Every structure is written in C-alpha cells, then in structure tokens.
Amino acid sequence: MDVDDAKLIRIPAGGRFPGAHGRRVIQIKASCDAMSDHGARPETPETPTEQSIMNIRKSLLALALLGCAGLVQAAPNCTIKLQGGDNMQFDQKTVTVSAACKSISLELQHTGKLPVAAMGHNIVVTASADADAVAKDGIKAGAASGYLPAGDKRVLGATKMIGGGESATASIPGGALKAGGEYSFFCSFPGHSALMRGKVVVAP
Numbered sequence: 001m002d003v004d005d006a007k008l009i010r011i012p013a014g015g016r017f018p019g020a021h022g023r024r025v026i027q028i029k030a031s032c033d034a035m036s037d038h039g040a041r042p043e044t045p046e047t048p049t050e051q052s053i054m055n056i057r058k059s060l061l062a063l064a065l066l067g068c069a070g071l072v073q074a075a076p077n078c079t080i081k082l083q084g085g086d087n088m089q090f091d092q093k094t095v096t097v098s099a100a101c102k103s104i105s106l107e108l109q110h111t112g113k114l115p116v117a118a119m120g121h122n123i124v125v126t127a128s129a130d131a132d133a134v135a136k137d138g139i140k141a142g143a144a145s146g147y148l149p150a151g152d153k154r155v156l157g158a159t160k161m162i163g164g165g166e167s168a169t170a171s172i173p174g175g176a177l178k179a180g181g182e183y184s185f186f187c188s189f190p191g192h193s194a195l196m197r198g199k200v201v202v203a204p
C-alpha cells in the first residue's frame with residue numbers, strides 16, 4: 001500500500017508509537033480516505049440551537065427580500081414607455097401610471113425601418129371618450145401638423161410623429177390624469193389608431 005507524504009505529515013502522534021508505526025500509518029490513511037469520500041465537512045447544524053439560529057436567519061432574509069419587493073411596488077410609475085414597429089403595433093395594450101406623479105413621461109421608440117411618411121408613429125393620450133374624434137381630426141390636420149389638431153385641449157399629451165429607428169419623448173403635466181379616469185393612448189397616423197391603441201390606467 002502506498003502512502004503519500006501529505007498523508008504522512010498528518011500523523012500527529014507518530015513519535016509516540018515508534019513500534020506501531022506501520023499500523024498507525026494505515027489507520028490514518030483509512031480515515032483520510034473516509035474524509036475525502038464524504039468531501040468537505042457537511043454544513044448541517046449540529047445542535048438544536050444552531051438549527052434555530054439558521055431558521056431565524058432564513059426568516060430574516062425572507063423578510064428583507066419581501067421588504068425590497070414592497071418598496072419597488074410602492075414607487076409610482078410615471079412613464080409611459082412604448083415601442084412601435086413596422087408591424088403597426090405597440091408592444092403594450094395597457095400601461096399604468098399614478099395620479100400622484102408630478103409629471104408623466106411619454107417615451108416612444110420606433111423599432112421599424114420604414115420612414116415616417118409610410119409608417120409614422122406617435123403617442124397621443126386623451127380621455128378614452130375623445131380618442132376616436134381626436135384621431136379623425138388628426139387625419140384632417142394632415143402630415144404637416146403631425147396628424148394632430150394644433151392646440152387641441154382634448155390632447156392631454158403627445159409625442160411628435162417619428163419614423164423607423166427614431167425615438168421621441170414628451171410629458172403630461174401632473175394632475176392631468178385623474179385616478180380611476182378612463183384614458184387611452186394611440187397613434188394618430190392615418191389608419192393606425194384602430195390597431196395602435198391601449199388603455200392608460202391611473203392608479204391613486
């Protein structure tokens with residue numbers, strides 16, 4: 001049987017049993033093998049006290065994680081962020097903002113390639129009851145006005161009309177959207193508002 005140097009060094013009492021040296025080596029080697037079979041010392045708690053300390057630590061960690069989630073939920077969303085592509089669709093059907101926002105940002109990204117004249121997109125926010133009429137009047141207003149009637153009080157917020165690869169931002173003043181009111185977002189490019197439309201839910 002071969003015993004390597006590293007394991008020989010582990011014999012603490014080699015000098016104390018000169019006569020039984022050979023047997024001692026074999027015994028030590030056997031216990032080293034047993035240790036390496038089981039790998040490192042298992043991290044199971046050894047006493048009931050250790051067990052309960054571990055349980056308490058796990059509970060505290062879970063509480064801390066819950067606390068973080070609560071903070072994230074409590075922060076009001078003040079951004080309406082949408083993408084629209086050459087498929088004439090927004091990436092969302094419903095967005096939620098808070099009536100407590102000091103102002104609400106509109107952020108539009110056109111992920112397509114077509115130019116604004118062929119596949120222009122914007123974000124227009126109105127009361128849901130006004131959406132159809134504003135879209136219709138926008139078409140009358142024409143391309144030069146970005147397909148939106150100028151100075152229209154029904155338009156609560158709108159970005160400019162953009163083409164593929166472009167982005168645009170705008171904002172809605174705080175308080176313009178009331179909690180629980182019915183609001184919609186849509187694109188006012190001719191023919192787009194039926195498909196490119198969604199709900200703005202206003203939380204308190």
Ligand SMILES: [Cu+2]
Pocket residue numbers: 084088119120121122187188189192196
């Ligand atoms: Cu559009």
